[in-house]
């Protein structure tokens with residue numbers, strides 16, 4: 263799996279290979295991004311979550327803010343901008 267943070271406060275990519283799903287890989291990657299974001303001074307973190315991943319982010323405390331449509335190679339796709347407020351522990355990079 264891989265993940266990337268854009269700037270201080272936006273999850274740009276999160277992907278886990280189908281043969282490795284359901285083993286906590288995305289949870290681990292997302293926790294790492296939240297710590298990096300906190301280390302970069304972010305107070306909250308956003309993601310444009312695919313419909314497939316929205317429930318994963320919801321379980322981690324992300325709240326839906328806005329529904330979007332985007333075109334990729336002529337195909338219309340929908341996603342949801344979700345946001346999580348980072349706590350003091352996360353912002354300092356300390357697990358609580």
Ligand SMILES: CC(C)(COP(=O)(O)OP(=O)(O)OC[C@H]1O[C@@H](n2cnc3c(N)ncnc32)[C@H](O)[C@@H]1OP(=O)(O)O)[C@@H](O)C(=O)NCCC(=O)NCCS
Nearest residue numbers: 276277278283284285286287288289311312314315317318
């Ligand atoms: C969505 C995705 C990142 C999840 O990866 P994963 O490694 O299987 O997730 P984890 O094993 O870390 O799951 C953590 C928790 O989220 C839940 N979860 C994971 N994917 C879920 C889904 N699609 N729907 C509902 N719950 C989900 C798990 O059941 C687990 O719950 P638990 O903590 O109660 O046990 C992965 O399926 C993926 O890469 N999908 C395709 C690409 C994609 O949609 N990326 C997101 C772009 S924004």
